[in-house]
Amino acid sequence: MNKENSVQNTDERLPNWVEALPIKWKNWLLDHLEAEDKSPEELGKILLANGLKITDEELGDFKMADFNLSYLIDVKKNFFDIQEQRIRLVTYLERPGMCYFEDMLSEAECDELIHLSEQSGEFERALILNDETASNEIGSHRKSDSMCYLHGQNPLIATIEQRIATLVNWPATHGEYLQILRYQQTGEYRPHVDFFSSNSPGGVKSLSYGGQRVATFILYLSDVEAGGSTKFPNLGLEFKPKKGAALLFTNIDILGRPDQNTLHAGMPVIDGTKYIATKWLRERAFEIEPTKTQPIDSKKLKNKKRGSKSKR
Numbered sequence: 001m002n003k004e005n006s007v008q009n010t011d012e013r014l015p016n017w018v019e020a021l022p023i024k025w026k027n028w029l030l031d032h033l034e035a036e037d038k039s040p041e042e043l044g045k046i047l048l049a050n051g052l053k054i055t056d057e058e059l060g061d062f063k064m065a066d067f068n069l070s071y072l073i074d075v076k077k078n079f080f081d082i083q084e085q086r087i088r089l090v091t092y093l094e095r096p097g098m099c100y101f102e103d104m105l106s107e108a109e110c111d112e113l114i115h116l117s118e119q120s121g122e123f124e125r126a127l128i129l130n131d132e133t134a135s136n137e138i139g140s141h142r143k144s145d146s147m148c149y150l151h152g153q154n155p156l157i158a159t160i161e162q163r164i165a166t167l168v169n170w171p172a173t174h175g176e177y178l179q180i181l182r183y184q185q186t187g188e189y190r191p192h193v194d195f196f197s198s199n200s201p202g203g204v205k206s207l208s209y210g211g212q213r214v215a216t217f218i219l220y221l222s223d224v225e226a227g228g229s230t231k232f233p234n235l236g237l238e239f240k241p242k243k244g245a246a247l248l249f250t251n252i253d254i255l256g257r258p259d260q261n262t263l264h265a266g267m268p269v270i271d272g273t274k275y276i277a278t279k280w281l282r283e284r285a286f287e288i289e290p291t292k293t294q295p296i297d298s299k300k301l302k303n304k305k306r307g308s309k310s311k312r
Ligand SMILES: O=C(O)CCC(=O)C(=O)O
Pocket: 181, 189, 194, 218, 228, 229, 230, 231, 264, 265, 266, 267, 276, 278
């Protein structure tokens, strides 16, 4: 085949990321699309495995079009050694993509994160997004306190963000600020989904900050005497909080569409206090202006930004 022609005749139905490929790789891909029974995504993976370098921005819709659990985690492996921590992959589900890890954080890290968060004096009643008004409000179906940390705000946060990023092969910048939640007795988060709807003012506003929440990563910072599990009613699955463990689940299906099967709840705490940290992975880099931030209010985040600069 004439290489020049093959480039000009690019099939309009091909995903956008094909256009971003260097000419040599693009020709290879077009040739193989004709000759083999493989999708562009499968061929794209072969290119990546063979040394193709492409920026995250260019890769954007490739990730979305081909998003599944194996994109984030090599589930053949039983453990991952990252930053002197041996993280054990205990169990996983293909669809929706879900992984349960133990020893994601050490006991000392869990204790330090709880201590730092309590000491900050920043815990406030957690808010929920009102899809219609696009504002964040107190709601009876979310009863917990929350606070959050900016990217790399202190060495512990930087370490945890980097560990998550390495584990799931997703840049730390492409995630929301790490949120800490505290549920006291009777605290709960009734069934909800974490993805945003593109049909509501609230969803559209949230999507404008870095795109969809492609996955949720929950770190369990404490054991809880009774109650407090994370329950997926459509899947018949329930995870009890275990100090240092973590749960990863994808919020979109393999075609990039929000997955209703990810409906989940933080069940009422019956005895004890439940602390978790949540990192939502976004399609793109996440950075929001202090005045637009959620759930902490603007003044606090401004002070935090000043504070974190002077401390560094
Ligand atoms: O508390 C839990 O186990 C789940 C938390 C949760 O779903 C959330 O913060 O979005």
